[in-house]
Amino acid sequence: MKNLLDKRHLAHFHWLQQRLSALFLLPLSYWLFMFTERCLHASYGDMLTWLHLPINKYGLIAWFLLVCYHGALGMQVVFEDYVSRPRQRIASWSANLFFTGIALCAVFFLIQS
Amino acid sequence: MPHNRPISPHLQIYRLPLTGLISISHRLTGVLLSIGLMGLVFILWQITLGEARFTQMQVALHTFPLRVLTVGFVYALLFHLCHGVRHLIWDAGHTFSREKLTLYALTELLISAGLTVFIAKELM
Numbered sequence: 001m002k003n004l005l006d007k008r009h010l011a012h013f014h015w016l017q018q019r020l021s022a023l024f025l026l027p028l029s030y031w032l033f034m035f036t037e038r039c040l041h042a043s044y045g046d047m048l049t050w051l052h053l054p055i056n057k058y059g060l061i062a063w064f065l066l067v068c069y070h071g072a073l074g075m076q077v078v079f080e081d082y083v084s085r086p087r088q089r090i091a092s093w094s095a096n097l098f099f100t101g102i103a104l105c106a107v108f109f110l111i112q113s
Numbered sequence: 114m115p116h117n118r119p120i121s122p123h124l125q126i127y128r129l130p131l132t133g134l135i136s137i138s139h140r141l142t143g144v145l146l147s148i149g150l151m152g153l154v155f156i157l158w159q160i161t162l163g164e165a166r167f168t169q170m171q172v173a174l175h176t177f178p179l180r181v182l183t184v185g186f187v188y189a190l191l192f193h194l195c196h197g198v199r200h201l202i203w204d205a206g207h208t209f210s211r212e213k214l215t216l217y218a219l220t221e222l223l224i225s226a227g228l229t230v231f232i233a234k235e236l237m
Contacts, residue, residue, distance in 0.1 A: 044164040109157035
């Protein structure tokens with residue numbers, strides 16, 4: 001019974017994290033669109049000037065970190081629904097590794113630029 | 114926990130209603146957007162490599178296939194975002210009646226398409 005309650009709390013926590021990360025991602029998407037627009041049209045100098053403004057740099061860093069977190073949570077749900085039990089753990093670990101790698105690379109390149 | 118936990122309906126057999134189709138598309142766009150993150154990280158990498166690589170990447174981004182991919186990414190993101198907002202409305206306990214389900218599903222599709230046209234015009 002205690003085990004079941006723990007699992008219920010875990011599921012509720014997972015749901016809450018997914019919703020909260022989604023809520024924070026809504027306003028942060030602004031930086032993604034601004035970044036995409038500059039990738040397409042800005043000169044290299046303008047791009048660097050934009051990226052060096054702390055509000056833009058940290059806005060993008062926050063977007064990448066949260067999107068990776070949100071993605072990892074989402075992939076876990078997909079695997080739980082569509083992947084059979086013995087392979088679920090490997091799939092979840094691979095996804096977590098993928099999102100951690102993406103987040104680390106993005107933060108590293110944003111700090112480097 | 115037993116290992117015979119039921120899994121989701123088999124999509125080859127079960128005929129999904131519009132809300133169901135949107136729900137599975139929400140998952141699909143989530144997976145595709147995750148793959149697309151690699152492209153964004155690649156762009157950041159090119160920026161760190163200097164002006165020549167950035168310009169080269171910018172030229173590539175203006176080719177037809179990559180323009181289509183960019184608009185596709187934007188649409189996937191906006192669709193995922195719109196359906197995400199719908200989930201938040203559901204979590205608040207609203208719009209569960211059968212008529213409202215289809216009406217709101219169509220609204221979501223229209224809003225995400227409209228936003229994509231608006232943003233794609235700004236981007237391209």
